[in-house]
Amino acid sequence: MKYLLTIITACMLQLSCTAQKVQVSTDKTTTLVFPFAIRHADRGTKDILIQPVKDADNILLVKAASKEFSYTNLSVVTVDGSVYSFPVEYAPEPSLWIYQVPPQQKTAVSTYANGIADNPLTIRGIRDQSWKMDAAVSGIYIKDNTLYYQLALHNHSSIDYDIEFLRFYIWDKKKSKRTAAQENELLPLYISGNTTQVKANTKSCIVIALEKFTIPDAKYLAIEINEKNGGRHLLLKVHNNKIVKAILLPDLK
Incomplete structure (x- = not known):
C-alpha cells in the first residue's frame, strides 16, 4: 500500500471529467484518485472491472474485463455529494495510468x-x-x-x-x-x-x-x-x- 501511494504521489496527473477519456486494458490497472472518499461507483457495462482500495477510500482501481469493448462510462459519487462521470475506452497501452481527479467547484460550495x-x-x-x-x-x-x-x-x-x-x-x-x-x-x-x-x-x-x-x-x-x-x-x-x-x-x- 505504501508503494502504491508513493507512486500516486509522484505521478499525479489532472483529469478533466468532461473532456478526457479514461483508458483501460486487460493486463494493466488504471488508478483514479478522488479528492474525497468514494461512497458509490457504478460501471456502465460488465466490460470494465472496478475495485476500491481498502486502506485508501478515495482511490478506485479500474481494469478492462475484455478487449475491444464498446464505448462505456463509469460514474462515481463521493461522500461530499459530488457526482463524477467518465467516458471509458479500451486501449492496449493506456497513455495514463494514474488520474488525479480535481474537486468540482460545487463540491466546496456544498461542503x-x-x-x-x-x-x-x-x-x-x-x-x-x-x-x-x-x-x-x-x-x-x-x-x-x-x-x-x-x-x-x-x-x-x-x-x-x-x-x-x-x-x-x-x-x-x-x-x-x-x-x-x-x-x-x-x-x-x-x-x-x-x-x-x-x-x-x-x-x-x-x-x-x-x-x-x-x-x-x-x-x-x-x-x-x-x-x-x-x-x-x-x-x-x-x-x-x-x-x-x-x-x-x-x-x-
Missing part, C-alpha cells in the same frame, strides 16, 4: 453550505412572521465568490408548513408593485436543508449559496417563502449593510 447549517445566530434584524410561522436570516457568510445565507424557520403552530417555493431576487425599494421588469431573480448555486416542509412545532435550517454580489442603496435582496395551499407567506428583506458584514469562512483542510 461549506452543509457545514454552517447548525451555526449559532450571528445576525439579527432580518425577520418575518405570519400566523405562528417565523423566518429569519440567522447568518451571512462568504467564501471566494459565494455568499451563504443561513435561514432559520420556526413553525410554532400545530399545522405543518408546506413550502411551495423559495425565491431570491433583487427588489427596488421605491416600487410599490412587483413586475418581472423590476426584479432580478437570483438562482441558487446550492441549497442545503429541507425546502419541502417544516413540521408542526419544529425548527428547520436552510442554507442557500448565491453568487457573490452587493446591492445599490435603492434596492434590497428579497427572500420569499410561500406556503403551499396556505396564506402564511414570508418575505425577508436583506439590505447591503448586512451583506457587507458577511463572515469570512476559513479554507477547508
Whole structure:
C-alpha cells in the first residue's frame, strides 16, 4: 500500500471529467484518485472491472474485463455529494495510468453550505412572521465568490408548513408593485436543508449559496417563502449593510 501511494504521489496527473477519456486494458490497472472518499461507483457495462482500495477510500482501481469493448462510462459519487462521470475506452497501452481527479467547484460550495447549517445566530434584524410561522436570516457568510445565507424557520403552530417555493431576487425599494421588469431573480448555486416542509412545532435550517454580489442603496435582496395551499407567506428583506458584514469562512483542510 505504501508503494502504491508513493507512486500516486509522484505521478499525479489532472483529469478533466468532461473532456478526457479514461483508458483501460486487460493486463494493466488504471488508478483514479478522488479528492474525497468514494461512497458509490457504478460501471456502465460488465466490460470494465472496478475495485476500491481498502486502506485508501478515495482511490478506485479500474481494469478492462475484455478487449475491444464498446464505448462505456463509469460514474462515481463521493461522500461530499459530488457526482463524477467518465467516458471509458479500451486501449492496449493506456497513455495514463494514474488520474488525479480535481474537486468540482460545487463540491466546496456544498461542503461549506452543509457545514454552517447548525451555526449559532450571528445576525439579527432580518425577520418575518405570519400566523405562528417565523423566518429569519440567522447568518451571512462568504467564501471566494459565494455568499451563504443561513435561514432559520420556526413553525410554532400545530399545522405543518408546506413550502411551495423559495425565491431570491433583487427588489427596488421605491416600487410599490412587483413586475418581472423590476426584479432580478437570483438562482441558487446550492441549497442545503429541507425546502419541502417544516413540521408542526419544529425548527428547520436552510442554507442557500448565491453568487457573490452587493446591492445599490435603492434596492434590497428579497427572500420569499410561500406556503403551499396556505396564506402564511414570508418575505425577508436583506439590505447591503448586512451583506457587507458577511463572515469570512476559513479554507477547508
